[in-house]
Amino acid sequence: MRNEASSPPTVQLSFGKSINAALSRALVEFPETILYGEDLAKPGGVFGVTKNLQAEAGALRVFDTPISETAMLGAAVGAAMTGLRPIVEIMWIDFSLVAMDQIVNQAANVRYVSAGRLSAPLTIRTQQGATPGSCAQHSQNLEAIYAHVPGLRVGIPATAQDAYSMLLAAVQCDDPTLVIENRALYHTEAQDVVIDGPIESAEGAHVVRKGRDLTIVTWGAMLHQAMAAAEILKTEGTEAEVINARWIAPFDWPTLFSSVQRTRSLLVVHEANVSGGFGAEIGMRVQAELFGMLSAPVERLGVDDCRMPAAPHLQAALLPNAERIAERARKLARVM
Amino acid sequence: MTSPIDTNTALADLAAMYRIRHLEEKITELRKQQIIQGSVHLCIGQEAVYVGARGALTDDDRVFSTYRGHGWAMACGVPAEGILAELLGRETGVCRGRGGSAMFSAADYGFYGENSIVGAGAPIACGAALSARVKHEPRVALTAFGDGAMNQGAIHEAMNFAAYLSLPVLFVCENNTYAELTPIAETVRDPELHKRAAAYGMPGERIDGNDVAAVRACMAHHAHRAREGHGPALIEMMTQRLVGHYYGDMQSYRPRGELTAAKQHEPIVRLRTQMLASGTLGNVLDDVEADARTYIESAAAVALAAPMAACETVKEHLYA
Numbered sequence: 001m002r003n004e005a006s007s008p009p010t011v012q013l014s015f016g017k018s019i020n021a022a023l024s025r026a027l028v029e030f031p032e033t034i035l036y037g038e039d040l041a042k043p044g045g046v047f048g049v050t051k052n053l054q055a056e057a058g059a060l061r062v063f064d065t066p067i068s069e070t071a072m073l074g075a076a077v078g079a080a081m082t083g084l085r086p087i088v089e090i091m092w093i094d095f096s097l098v099a100m101d102q103i104v105n106q107a108a109n110v111r112y113v114s115a116g117r118l119s120a121p122l123t124i125r126t127q128q129g130a131t132p133g134s135c136a137q138h139s140q141n142l143e144a145i146y147a148h149v150p151g152l153r154v155g156i157p158a159t160a161q162d163a164y165s166m167l168l169a170a171v172q173c174d175d176p177t178l179v180i181e182n183r184a185l186y187h188t189e190a191q192d193v194v195i196d197g198p199i200e201s202a203e204g205a206h207v208v209r210k211g212r213d214l215t216i217v218t219w220g221a222m223l224h225q226a227m228a229a230a231e232i233l234k235t236e237g238t239e240a241e242v243i244n245a246r247w248i249a250p251f252d253w254p255t256l257f258s259s260v261q262r263t264r265s266l267l268v269v270h271e272a273n274v275s276g277g278f279g280a281e282i283g284m285r286v287q288a289e290l291f292g293m294l295s296a297p298v299e300r301l302g303v304d305d306c307r308m309p310a311a312p313h314l315q316a317a318l319l320p321n322a323e324r325i326a327e328r329a330r331k332l333a334r335v336m
Numbered sequence: 337m338t339s340p341i342d343t344n345t346a347l348a349d350l351a352a353m354y355r356i357r358h359l360e361e362k363i364t365e366l367r368k369q370q371i372i373q374g375s376v377h378l379c380i381g382q383e384a385v386y387v388g389a390r391g392a393l394t395d396d397d398r399v400f401s402t403y404r405g406h407g408w409a410m411a412c413g414v415p416a417e418g419i420l421a422e423l424l425g426r427e428t429g430v431c432r433g434r435g436g437s438a439m440f441s442a443a444d445y446g447f448y449g450e451n452s453i454v455g456a457g458a459p460i461a462c463g464a465a466l467s468a469r470v471k472h473e474p475r476v477a478l479t480a481f482g483d484g485a486m487n488q489g490a491i492h493e494a495m496n497f498a499a500y501l502s503l504p505v506l507f508v509c510e511n512n513t514y515a516e517l518t519p520i521a522e523t524v525r526d527p528e529l530h531k532r533a534a535a536y537g538m539p540g541e542r543i544d545g546n547d548v549a550a551v552r553a554c555m556a557h558h559a560h561r562a563r564e565g566h567g568p569a570l571i572e573m574m575t576q577r578l579v580g581h582y583y584g585d586m587q588s589y590r591p592r593g594e595l596t597a598a599k600q601h602e603p604i605v606r607l608r609t610q611m612l613a614s615g616t617l618g619n620v621l622d623d624v625e626a627d628a629r630t631y632i633e634s635a636a637a638v639a640l641a642a643p644m645a646a647c648e649t650v651k652e653h654l655y656a
Contacts, residue, residue, distance in 0.1 A: 060469070066497065068496065070459055070494075071462060071496070073459070074458070074490065074493075075459055075497060078466070078477070081443070081448060081460070084470060086463070102459065102460075105456065106460060109439075111655070112654050113449075114443070115432040115434050116652070116653040117431070117442075117444070118441060118449075150654055151655070250655075
């Protein structure tokens with residue numbers, strides 16, 4: 001029994017270790033969880049995120065699989081339909097494309113098509129984004145594809161606390177949920193993480209920096225660039241409000257709308273390509289909802305519709321960063 | 337060669353096959369009248385596969401079928417009324433009209449649903465078997481698919497997945513010799529599909545899928561084996577569909593005479609002939625058929641009288 005009166009402990013954890021802590025807790029608190037993926041159990045994962053979990057929970061519940069994403073995700077659908085709560089690791093989001101049928105045609109349909117008589121409470125943990133040298137098949141940002149599919153939930157943690165809390169929220173949630181991590185964050189500096197607190201629901205954005213002049217909404221690794229951009233802008237006398245969207249499906253529209261109502265301008269930043277990115281949805285909704293209040297058209301910044309090259313300097317030529325975010329914010333300010 | 341039969345079992349099998357046959361004929365009639373709309377995939381001619389295979393399982397076992405799944409659902413015990421209401425878009429349909437002919441389920445009866453993506457049910461069945469393993473329950477999962485699905489990657493991933501974990505999965509290939517509209521023999525080098533099981537280290541066999549007793553005996557053996565922890569098996573059941581791939585398929589691709597010949601070997605004719613030869617009276621068999629027809633007619637009347645699924649509920653069931 002947890003002592004409800006005392007506040008849950010805070011520990012120093014990296015993003016990757018937070019995920020490990022969340023999985024470890026999930027395996028204890030939800031006896032119906034199983035955890036599997038490629039190289040996940042004995043090797044502990046190619047990024048070391050799942051170390052020791054097989055030793056903790058046993059080989060019946062934590063195991064390595066063949067390189068068969070369709071079998072892995074299909075089995076997750078079937079296990080979830082029959083009372084388990086599977087957590088599957090898809091090593092790179094690019095690999096989810098070979099098994100997209102099981103996510104889009106199968107998992108997302110279970111509840112609706114059975115009129116709620118079946119459900120698929122499964123969690124897909126994966127990671128995305130470009131890092132220096134990553135090839136075009138190991139660097140895509142595909143969140144908009146999955147956010148397009150009703151029935152799925154899509155979360156993108158940006159901080160160690162998010163990595164912990166959002167993963168547990170996904171596991172507890174009775175819908176098929178993708179938690180898309182960013183491998184560039186796995187081994188970043190440890191942060192304060194509240195562990196063992198109540199498990200939150202799989203939704204909700206956070207305003208992580210208050211400001212009066214414009215709103216920047218972003219998610220995943222771009223949050224850190226946006227925060228750095230806000231520092232640059234501050235030196236120039238512009239106060240940016242920064243929202244960490246966290247979940248893009250379902251998206252927290254009330255939090256975004258209430259911020260934009262105050263700042264009257266919005267910049268959306270994502271690492272994904274601009275065309276058809278989730279920023280397009282945000283821009284459209286904000287303009288439809290708050291048209292008369294906006295002092296400038298919604299701006300969005302992402303990769304300018306390109307394949308991702310492997311060479312680090314070529315990648316850098318494409319990716320949004322703090323300086324580019326600040327520059328786009330200045331452009332927005334000039335229009336205002 | 338037909339397997340020896342026990343009269344009571346044979347009568348029950350015949351009744352079950354007639355119920356499926358009359359359900360499909362009723363659906364054809366309603367489709368013709370446009371009361372049921374959209375594509376329907378009928379299983380007329382393949383009834384012995386469903387009745388025999390499900391007859392070897394228990395009520396705790398789980399069945400995952402293809403979009404040609406009405407027969408599987410009936411064999412699992414799903415009431416015809418709920419199936420017909422589903423195809424008619426009624427509130428009383430097993431999925432309130434969300435599933436339709438090609439994608440309904442009725443998990444209360446162990447029928448975990450049809451699937452309209454060829455081969456996709458096999459990995460899902462592996463998950464059901466995994467559940468049974470983790471929860472220490474003696475259930476098996478049966479996944480059915482056509483001969484065409486044997487060329488789909490999902491099937492191969494699933495067979496290896498089930499094999500390496502020794503999961504209690506029964507892979508049932510309903511080989512009606514056509515992958516949709518194309519003969520399977522034209523798209524493979526070796527049409528003996530059961531041989532592929534060897535590559536995954538599991539038993540594979542080909543049987544006469546129109547012989548209901550043979551299907552039951554074979555499935556009973558493999559279900560027992562799977563339940564005891566010895567892992568999956570692939571059973572290729574040779575059969576023929578006596579109708580098109582979908583309602584409206586003119587079947588111009590079928591050689592002249594093929595259907596006429598198939599009608600001599602179809603499971604209901606086969607079982608009737610065998611029962612008559614072993615002394616059951618013709619009028620007893622006719623009564624079995626009449627009862628099946630009456631059952632389907634009353635189910636259709638109830639389904640047709642049920643209210644349509646309500647439009648204001650159309651967005652229900654998307655999220656928990």
